[in-house]
Amino acid sequence: MEQYFPIIVLALLALMLFVLPARQRKRMQARAQEMQNSLTIGTPVMTTGGLHATVAGLAETTVDLEIAPGVVATFARPAILEVRQRVATVDDDGTDSGTPGATGGRPADGTL
Numbered sequence: 052m053e054q055y056f057p058i059i060v061l062a063l064l065a066l067m068l069f070v071l072p073a074r075q076r077k078r079m080q081a082r083a084q085e086m087q088n089s090l091t092i093g094t095p096v097m098t099t100g101g102l103h104a105t106v107a108g109l110a111e112t113t114v115d116l117e118i119a120p121g122v123v124a125t126f127a128r129p130a131i132l133e134v135r136q137r138v139a140t141v142d143d144d145g146t147d148s149g150t151p152g153a154t155g156g157r158p159a160d161g162t163l
Contacts, residue, residue: 087128090114095135098126103135 094106107123108115115123
């Protein structure tokens with residue numbers, strides 16, 4: 052029996068190298084599908100290329116993203132990497148508007 056122990060250990064390691072990545076891949080696919088199903092118009096997202104935009108329209112295989120006010124581009128749904136949280140800003144009257152200001156979140160004087 053001792054002569055088979057290294058072979059058994061190697062077989063178990065090889066099995067783990069196939070099973071564990073497959074489970075992780077399946078979990079990641081389920082998470083991605085859940086994120087795709089949660090998309091609604093107005094949701095802020097980031098694409099795989101790093102583009103931050105807002106969902107303007109949804110189709111079965113594509114999504115329309117509003118990159119800037121009035122500028123809409125169509126992307127494949129798998130290009131959406133993650134759903135982003137809306138940036139909260141405070142208006143002049145002290146209320147939280149929940150949307151970026153007219154200056155895109157930068158100070159009005161243009162400084163960073």
